[in-house]
Amino acid sequence: MYRLYGSAGSGSAAVEAALAESGANYVTVTVNTGEGEHLAAEFAAVNPRRQVPALELPDGSVMTESAAMMLHLADAFSAAGLAPPPGSSARAQHDRWLLFMAVNIYEGELRRFYSDRYTDDAGGTKAVESNAYAYVQRHYAMIEDAIGAGPFLFGAQPSMADIYLWNLASWMDRAWLSAACPKLSRLVAAVRERPLVAPIHNAHFDEA
Ligand SMILES: N[C@@H](CCC(=O)N[C@@H](CS)C(=O)NCC(=O)O)C(=O)O
Structure with a gap:
């Protein structure tokens, strides 16, 4: 199960849509940046950079950088056809x-x-x-x-x-x-x- 930390209107929207279009099993966790929730120690433990999106992978590891998440999901769910084959x-x-x-x-x-x-x-x-x-x-x-x-x-x-x-x-x-x-x-x-x-x-x- 993927766990996407995001905030309404932020760059997490693309990752959420990518998860949905990929057919991934995922949940979203709201970190309201407007309310400063991303600055709390609890979220810093997830992403020391204190930014959304952050994506927890099924093995429990966490990745940051939205573009890297898009590429990871393209390869992890290649059957969804959301990127051409790697190396092409x-x-x-x-x-x-x-x-x-x-x-x-x-x-x-x-x-x-x-x-x-x-x-x-x-x-x-x-x-x-x-x-x-x-x-x-x-x-x-x-x-x-x-x-x-x-x-x-x-x-x-x-x-x-x-x-x-x-x-x-x-x-x-x-x-x-x-x-x-x-x-x-x-x-x-x-x-x-x-x-x-x-x-x-x-x-x-x-x-x-
Ligand atoms: N390079 C990062 C940028 C992430 C980023 O800047 N996120 C914004 C929301 S769109 C954020 O968390 N802003 C809160 C802040 O920086 O205080 C990525 O692509 O994931």
């Missing part, structure tokens, strides 16, 4: 884009949301935030350019990278995304509408 060129491209999102977009979003952590200048947080937003937008535009016929990144078959992108895109301004990245917006909608993802989307992201 198609898999290289899949992993490339998944990591591209993790290190550029997720990390850029952290600079936007936690701008005070990225400068020693108390008056400089707005500049960090606006720079991070422009950085994130530039990287979304690169993904947009890489999408072919769609609806997913690699055509008709959804992948872990698509699920990850759905989670990240939920943090973006919807109007900007649909105007600047129409193919990406369609991709995200196609993930969101999947029967196993839709309830997770509704639980994590306020659509009001």
Whole structure:
């Protein structure tokens, strides 16, 4: 049994959707970051970095880093077909884009949301935030350019990278995304509408 530590609206949504789409046996444990529950000693024992998601594997070991979780689940549940076979060129491209999102977009979003952590200048947080937003937008535009016929990144078959992108895109301004990245917006909608993802989307992201 997998145990996913997560918080509503966080990067744990992608891992939850990946677990569901993989057919994994799992439970979720809410660590409400808005209430500071991730800072408690109890959670630090799970993830000393005090961040969600954290994923406890069936053998009791714990892994962190959302992109690594997506790749682990792709291989542990290969029959679900959520990533090309390891070692293939198609898999290289899949992993490339998944990591591209993790290190550029997720990390850029952290600079936007936690701008005070990225400068020693108390008056400089707005500049960090606006720079991070422009950085994130530039990287979304690169993904947009890489999408072919769609609806997913690699055509008709959804992948872990698509699920990850759905989670990240939920943090973006919807109007900007649909105007600047129409193919990406369609991709995200196609993930969101999947029967196993839709309830997770509704639980994590306020659509009001
Ligand atoms: N690189 C990590 C980033 C995890 C992360 O930053 N999680 C955020 C929520 S999306 C968090 O726990 N924030 C609380 C904090 O840093 O105080 C990953 O991909 O898993």
